[in-house]
Amino acid sequence: GDSVTQMEGPVTLSEEAFLTINCTYTATGYPSLFWYVQYPGEGLQLLLKATKADDKGSNKGFEATYRKETTSFHLEKGSVQVSDSAVYFCALNSGGSNYKLTFGKGTLLTVNP
């Protein structure tokens, strides 16, 4: 079945540091890939997505590239801010007759001033 593996946290960085959160997946067919972010006490918000190989999703300075050859979708940001502190989830869906999301376990990011 579908699965998502993302790097274990927590990750602690200083402001303006470079961020990478690794994500790899196993899926049948050609899944769509997502990064969601969960701020403390809130629901999940879509951060970015990519629907086919070599697509790059980007939003708010975050980027991730759909790499079919390595089944990866790593999240990167060049310079993190304190306000980026949150839990980040990598997710996929394989489409078909439903669009359920399969999530990784989440990575807690803390950015210190």
Added chain:
Amino acid sequence: DSGVTQTPKHLITATGQRVTLRCSPRSGDLSVYWYQQSLDQGLQFLIQYYNGEERAKGNILERFSAQQFPDLHSELNLSSLELGDSALYFCASSDTGLGNIQYFGAGTRLSVL
């Protein structure tokens, strides 16, 4: 604000009891998804409804059931509650014709004592 409304925000109840969680999807969205977020299992898909009909089932216990009403709001019913059912329950909605993006509510935190 995602446009998805979940009530109540918090629910505290005892083992053996039954509760109902409610979700109003974004205007125009026909699909509703329910997810459970717990510390040990992470985020898991429970069930999907599309325009009033069950579309897909995930790791949903037999003690749990859901339905989607003609006005498209959905309810998740949890019965014979156990301590292990304590979790955050999220509802998401989507228009499946728009790239699989799911919009999440803020969640209902269920505590079973």
